[in-house]
Structure formats: structure tokens, C-alpha cells
Amino acid sequence: MAHILVIARKDLQLLLRDPLGLFFILAFPAIMGIIFGAITGSAQTDEAVLEIAVIDEDQSPLSTRFITTLMETGSIRIWNRDAILENARQASLDRVRRGRLTAVVILPAGFGKTAGIPWSSPAPIEVTIDPSRTAERGMLQGLLVEAAGSLVTARLDDPDGRRTLFSSGRQELERNKTLPAVTRALLVQLLNLLEREVERASTSNPTAPSKSTFSADLEFARIEFVSIDRQADPGLDANWRDKVRSRWDLSFPQGMLWGVLSCSAGFAISLVREQEQGTFLRLQVAPLSRFQILAGKAAACFVTVLFVILAMVLLGYVLGMRPGSPFLLALAAFSIACSFVGIMLAMSVTGRSAESVNGAAWGSGVLMAMFGGGMVPLVFMPAFMQVLSLFSPVRWAVEALEGAIWRNYSVVEMLRPCGVLMGIGAIGFIIGVQVLKRRTG
Incomplete structure (x- = not known):
């Protein structure tokens, strides 16, 4: 466990030394959330x-x-x-x-x-x-x-x-x-x-x-x-009064997902870059198992995703966002972090060079956001795109965040999006580990 934490600390320190990477992970999602909030407040269709x-x-x-x-x-x-x-x-x-x-x-x-x-x-x-x-x-x-x-x-x-x-x-x-x-x-x-x-x-x-x-x-x-x-059923544990206090309740889940996508792409690129530069080989020569190396990388990505969501929640709170259930928000954040850690590992094996992984990671991230409601609200999409959105992890992540922030989901209702996210994360983790195992011998 100590070895995993050391590798995770190393990756976090490298991230802190990259100002442009920090901008896309922290400032960029905040900008996107504010832009989406402005659009939500004024758009007509x-x-x-x-x-x-x-x-x-x-x-x-x-x-x-x-x-x-x-x-x-x-x-x-x-x-x-x-x-x-x-x-x-x-x-x-x-x-x-x-x-x-x-x-x-x-x-x-x-x-x-x-x-x-x-x-x-x-x-x-x-x-x-x-x-x-x-x-x-x-x-x-x-x-x-x-x-x-x-x-x-x-x-x-x-x-x-x-x-x-x-x-x-x-x-x-x-x-x-x-x-x-x-x-x-x-x-x-x-x-x-x-x-x-x-x-x-x-x-x-x-x-x-x-x-x-x-x-x-x-x-x-x-x-x-x-x-x-x-008109709500008194038997339902729901009090919608003042749940949606501002448009930021509606726009910040989208902004959070852009930060999460940045984390996933950034760590995927860093993993393949370490393979190019020989860092990954030197770690394998050290008394560390492949599982410990990948677990350390996953832990660093996991912590960063949680930090991005926490930072966006705090910024949203200042602007007027009021999460309905802190517990369900924590559950949503945990599920999203697990999901995108798996996606990060799967993205890291899409190519053998940092340039190819960079293109694949951001290209797939934009597609996931586009089909999942991170760029265009689902209601504006054609019927076939709404069906395809079911295969986008961004769609389930947005639903989980909205369910915790203002939709007042129950624990049972949260199981569906959170379960899908955990499943996507597990599949991505298995694919990434198996492909990387074959490549590195």
C-alpha cells in the first residue's frame, strides 16, 4: 500500500508542476460551467x-x-x-x-x-x-x-x-x-x-x-x-421548495464533467509518455508489481477527479448552488471517479505515442460529452442521438450529479446511474490492464 501511495504522490507532484494542465483541470471546467449557466438562463428554442x-x-x-x-x-x-x-x-x-x-x-x-x-x-x-x-x-x-x-x-x-x-x-x-x-x-x-x-x-x-x-x-x-x-405525494421524501435556487444548479454538473474529462485525458497521456521515456520500465525494474504501478496511477487520477468535483461544488455554492443531499453527492463523485479512472486506463492503450493517445483521448472525450449532454442538452437531440447517449458515461455522470444536487433522487434511484458508471469503470480498467500487460510483457 505504501508503494501505491508513493507513486500516486509522484503523479500528483508532476501535475502540480504543469500550469497548463492545472488550467484545463481546474479553471477550464469552471469557465464551462459559467458559460453553460449563462446559456441556460437566456436560451430559447x-x-x-x-x-x-x-x-x-x-x-x-x-x-x-x-x-x-x-x-x-x-x-x-x-x-x-x-x-x-x-x-x-x-x-x-x-x-x-x-x-x-x-x-x-x-x-x-x-x-x-x-x-x-x-x-x-x-x-x-x-x-x-x-x-x-x-x-x-x-x-x-x-x-x-x-x-x-x-x-x-x-x-x-x-x-x-x-x-x-x-x-x-x-x-x-x-x-x-x-x-x-x-x-x-x-x-x-x-x-x-x-x-x-x-x-x-x-x-x-x-x-x-x-x-x-x-x-x-x-x-x-x-x-x-x-x-x-x-402536487407531490406526501409519502415521497421530497421537498422541492427552493431546490433549484439558481441556474448554476443546472449548469455546474456539465462544467464538472469537462474537468473530469481533462483529468482522464491528462493521466492517460502521462502514462503513455512514461512508457516512451522509459520511466515505466524503470518502475517495473524496481521492487514493484505491475498492479502497484497501475494502482498508484489510478489513485492519483481518482484523487484529482474528486478534488475537481469538490472545487466545482464549492465554487457553485458561492454562486448559489445548493446540493440537495451531500451523501448522494459524495456517492455520485465516488462513482464518477471510479468510472473515469477505468476510462483513463483504457484511453492510455489506444496508441503507442503521446500524440496518438492525446488525439484519441480528447476526441473520444468530446464525443462522450456531445452525446451525453455535456455540450448540447439531451432534449435538443434527435431521437437516435438520445438512444446513443445511453452508451456515454457523461450522460450517466450528469444524471448522478443532478440527482444529488437538485433532482432529489432517493438512494434507490441513484443506484442506476452510479451502477452504470461503476460498470463502465470496471470494464475500462480490465481492458487497460490486459492490453498494457501484453505490451510491457
Whole structure:
């Protein structure tokens, strides 16, 4: 054990003597985290397909029309459209909490009574959204308002709906005592004339598509973005209030992973450079086993990864990041360190020169980050890239960090990403050791 610690200390001392290497391991991930935080706070998109759940508590023809219109936009995929769930509301909220869905849209009972009536007060549409999807919030709100506006046309197409629409308009005018009586009477007559014209047009050409000509300023929908803890199951040990205090909660996991990738690439390059310079051979001649040499290198990489994560957490705390569970954060950091130690050993045997390993290590690191959500959020990726992201350790590392920092994962929920990371690390370690054993005899 003492020999392993000596080799680990040697590698850490060499790292401290390399200012450029320290920059990419410590300063670079902090810069990336701040950049991602700035993007998260201001980015908007209209290209992504949002996967949401819709809970229809009204079960009226207009609520069904509303859901159909959402699907016809091409920008919405409804997860529970054809599913029959016992507790659809809680199941959907739980998927939002885990990051599997963008949002849950709840249409309350009575939605259809006022939907599509521009001068009435619409029933509030409750939306619980994943806190990390700030870029999609405005897009979703626009799609909901657009779908609600289409219900005006739906009422005009339906005879019963037309009668309800104009009847409610007359009632609103009669209740409005701020208008002079003469003005109210004239407006009622105008509304009656409009109703007759619409009826006549519908009777003369019932198949003609109708279009709403109401002003866009009218309130077609009242959307309330509610905190997920208001609807959470009391049996769940979750308190989401103030969990996401700032955008740094969302961006710093990405920044941490860039630092971890730098550590992995740096130690992989140093290992092959030692083989080129003969240092590795001299260590083999010393009274040290190959396992002790590699374990010392792995221990140095392990400690550096943990230090990078700790430094980023402290910086994030200063900026406003508040980890939800220190214990789960420690578990995530341990799993990530184990995983990327194995990846480091596998990277070190991709070539026989420092230049080739450098290219392979950074090339594969960028690909892992690209497919794993370290560069582009997963929601913006095509479906095939989201499937491929399951093979990227960065994707599982980001999930583990988010689960500990703000997603409020339970220990059982953390087992999945942490288990995958440990498995990747074990596979990488075995591959690296076996290949290196054959090369060095």
C-alpha cells in the first residue's frame, strides 16, 4: 500500500508542476460551467419536440380537442396519450422529477365551460415543468396559448358551441354596469347580428373551414406554472421548495464533467509518455508489481477527479448552488471517479505515442460529452442521438450529479446511474490492464 501511495504522490507532484494542465483541470471546467449557466438562463428554442404528459380532469369535447391540437403542432409528444395508468397524475409528476418528461399539463374540471370564449375568464391550466428546461418553458407556453386559441374556431364550428359562445357574451355585457345602458344595448344588438351572420355562413357552406379573427390580445388561456412540491405525494421524501435556487444548479454538473474529462485525458497521456521515456520500465525494474504501478496511477487520477468535483461544488455554492443531499453527492463523485479512472486506463492503450493517445483521448472525450449532454442538452437531440447517449458515461455522470444536487433522487434511484458508471469503470480498467500487460510483457 505504501508503494501505491508513493507513486500516486509522484503523479500528483508532476501535475502540480504543469500550469497548463492545472488550467484545463481546474479553471477550464469552471469557465464551462459559467458559460453553460449563462446559456441556460437566456436560451430559447422552437426546434425541439417536447415530451409531456397531459392530465385531462375535464373529459369534455373541448379538452379532447385541445389535446389533439397540441399533438398536431408537431412540437409536442404526449407520453400518456394512449396509456391507462392508475395514478397518472403522480406517475407523470414523478417522471418530471426524474427528468424523463419536460412537463405535466393538467386541464382542470370545468375547463371546457369557458375554453374558447375570449371574453370569459378561462380556467387555469396548471403546468409543472422540469426546472432544468428553462429554454423550453416559453415554447411550451406559446403552444398552449395557440391550442387554446384554436378552441374559438371549434366553438364556431359547433352549433351548440356557437350558442354558448354568444349567450355568454350577452350575459357578460348585461352584467357590466360600468357601460352606459345605451352602449350595452347597442353591443348586444351587434352581437346578435354577428351571431346571425355566422349562422347564415355556416348554413350556406357548412364544410368551409372557419378561422378565428379575434385579437391576439384576448386571453385564450390562463397558464399557471406551479412548483412540483405542491402536487407531490406526501409519502415521497421530497421537498422541492427552493431546490433549484439558481441556474448554476443546472449548469455546474456539465462544467464538472469537462474537468473530469481533462483529468482522464491528462493521466492517460502521462502514462503513455512514461512508457516512451522509459520511466515505466524503470518502475517495473524496481521492487514493484505491475498492479502497484497501475494502482498508484489510478489513485492519483481518482484523487484529482474528486478534488475537481469538490472545487466545482464549492465554487457553485458561492454562486448559489445548493446540493440537495451531500451523501448522494459524495456517492455520485465516488462513482464518477471510479468510472473515469477505468476510462483513463483504457484511453492510455489506444496508441503507442503521446500524440496518438492525446488525439484519441480528447476526441473520444468530446464525443462522450456531445452525446451525453455535456455540450448540447439531451432534449435538443434527435431521437437516435438520445438512444446513443445511453452508451456515454457523461450522460450517466450528469444524471448522478443532478440527482444529488437538485433532482432529489432517493438512494434507490441513484443506484442506476452510479451502477452504470461503476460498470463502465470496471470494464475500462480490465481492458487497460490486459492490453498494457501484453505490451510491457
